[in-house]
Amino acid sequence: MKAWQGAVAAIVLLLLAGVPWYGSAVLVQFGINALLLAVLAQGWNIIGGFTGYASFGNSVFYGLGSYGVAIAMVQWHLPFAAGLAFGAALAVVFALLLGVPVLRLRGHYFAIATLALAGVMAAIVSNIPLAGQNIGLVLPPLNDDRLFYGLALGLLVISTLVVYWLTRSRFGFGLIAIRENEDGAAVMGVNTTLYKVLAFTLSGVLSALAGGIHAYWITFLDPESAFDISLNIKMIIMAVFGGAGTVLGPIIGALSLSAISELLSSQVTSVATLFFGLVVIAAVVLMPHGLMDLAQRVRTRSLRWNYLGENVRANRL
Amino acid sequence: MKTVLELRRVTRYFAGLVAVDDVSFTLAEGEILGLIGPNGAGKTTLINLISGTLAPSEGAVLFDGHDITALPAYRRARLGIGRTFQIMRPFPGLSVLDNVAIGALFGHGGGQAQLARAREQARASLEFVGLGRFCEQRAEELGGPGRKRLELAKALAMQPRLLLCDEVMAGLNHVEIEAVIDVIRRVRERGVSVLVIEHVIKAIRSLSDRLLVLHHGVKIADGAPQAVLDDPAVVQAYLGRKRA
Numbered sequence: 005m006k007a008w009q010g011a012v013a014a015i016v017l018l019l020l021a022g023v024p025w026y027g028s029a030v031l032v033q034f035g036i037n038a039l040l041l042a043v044l045a046q047g048w049n050i051i052g053g054f055t056g057y058a059s060f061g062n063s064v065f066y067g068l069g070s071y072g073v074a075i076a077m078v079q080w081h082l083p084f085a086a087g088l089a090f091g092a093a094l095a096v097v098f099a100l101l102l103g104v105p106v107l108r109l110r111g112h113y114f115a116i117a118t119l120a121l122a123g124v125m126a127a128i129v130s131n132i133p134l135a136g137q138n139i140g141l142v143l144p145p146l147n148d149d150r151l152f153y154g155l156a157l158g159l160l161v162i163s164t165l166v167v168y169w170l171t172r173s174r175f176g177f178g179l180i181a182i183r184e185n186e187d188g189a190a191v192m193g194v195n196t197t198l199y200k201v202l203a204f205t206l207s208g209v210l211s212a213l214a215g216g217i218h219a220y221w222i223t224f225l226d227p228e229s230a231f232d233i234s235l236n237i238k239m240i241i242m243a244v245f246g247g248a249g250t251v252l253g254p255i256i257g258a259l260s261l262s263a264i265s266e267l268l269s270s271q272v273t274s275v276a277t278l279f280f281g282l283v284v285i286a287a288v289v290l291m292p293h294g295l296m297d298l299a300q301r302v303r304t305r306s307l308r309w310n311y312l313g314e315n316v317r318a319n320r321l
Numbered sequence: 322m323k324t325v326l327e328l329r330r331v332t333r334y335f336a337g338l339v340a341v342d343d344v345s346f347t348l349a350e351g352e353i354l355g356l357i358g359p360n361g362a363g364k365t366t367l368i369n370l371i372s373g374t375l376a377p378s379e380g381a382v383l384f385d386g387h388d389i390t391a392l393p394a395y396r397r398a399r400l401g402i403g404r405t406f407q408i409m410r411p412f413p414g415l416s417v418l419d420n421v422a423i424g425a426l427f428g429h430g431g432g433q434a435q436l437a438r439a440r441e442q443a444r445a446s447l448e449f450v451g452l453g454r455f456c457e458q459r460a461e462e463l464g465g466p467g468r469k470r471l472e473l474a475k476a477l478a479m480q481p482r483l484l485l486c487d488e489v490m491a492g493l494n495h496v497e498i499e500a501v502i503d504v505i506r507r508v509r510e511r512g513v514s515v516l517v518i519e520h521v522i523k524a525i526r527s528l529s530d531r532l533l534v535l536h537h538g539v540k541i542a543d544g545a546p547q548a549v550l551d552d553p554a555v556v557q558a559y560l561g562r563k564r565a
Binding site: 173185187 | 479
């Protein structure tokens, strides 16, 4: 990382950290949501962007993290931090148990297998008394948005450092090799099964922590909202929109799309969802490599005037 | 000379079809063994069985006297078995240098943990095969001959003791073939054993210490290059029964 890049990162971080002091209550609430979504997109980036396994199972980790906090605090009267640790532990167990069989599947088959997981988990949790069955759990309220904002931002910083480490470590290169060509990676000495499971676990722990923070902030959760597949779709869209497999792409994608979505739903309430869908489709068709690729091309002056058209042709649309 | 690789009665079926049929042979340290045979003879399958991409249905693969038949591909790579692919498999999104660095990061003995050192090693491999100038390019921007060399550099960065080359000369012109032959010879001078699959008979005759011929998965000849090429059974396998 060059010096000026570090300086820009520090300034942006300071601006973000200062929001609870200079921003309105609404902005802070929007910020907590957007930052947690950015954490989810960054977590998905590890398994989807770097390892090349399009996971639809990350919302399960999010749900496990939420329930970890809720069960620990409501049923066992433990502190919030213990709940976060419990949720993360659940995510690790789940990733190890399910990762091994599910990660044997490649491409679409992996996506479809993970797609089913959220529904299964919602059904299971609905029948566990400890988790409040299908009624859910109500957490003790804590009215401190500054704290939640700080936690969300801190977690995003940690996630981003993890992803940055991937771009410069043996582990990260192993994941990239798996994404680019799994058989090729194996004959070069990459323990593909181990690496995939570790990536899935790492991705899962970050999602679980985000879920835990969100649960305590919202103070209520039920199986349907905790294991919500549309949340998984959101994180994928955000990561891909910004640039999957890059360090900053998922953050930029999450923050910009959250903002667009927020503006649309306050301005044109009735057609906001439709319009949001159109924005996403257009983005994926016109720039499938995300905003980061666009930025990269601007910087290296290799952006050609018909970049968008070339992408349409390259995708045979 | 010390035996590095030994195949003992190795057989591989694909749903009833016998791709490799009861093949046994040895490969000595520092030896170049040419593997030839008509299309569909089972040459690539044999390499897959040695590198661990496929497991044999019957028989055993020994490396350095140890049975490695049950080891997965990545463990064999760490023992020092490097290979190239006939259908070239660069990591397209990465730079040429980082493609090769992955070999150095993992490869023989578990590889080099430091990315910077792995990149140095990768640069040396690329210089060795004559791709030093292309380090910063993206792998997908290389042309056919460049990609063949990239495959070689990736395998070499693993610092293998046994190098398996699957048609690294196909589609190259004479000058390029000479260059690849030179690279393989220099690899052997380091004490590396090499198994080369090749269709270019002229090239493989001058390069190999020994030739092995597969036909319909069966080993039909194994010996000194000229003697093997003069063998009537080999001629028949290539040209059919009626010789012109």
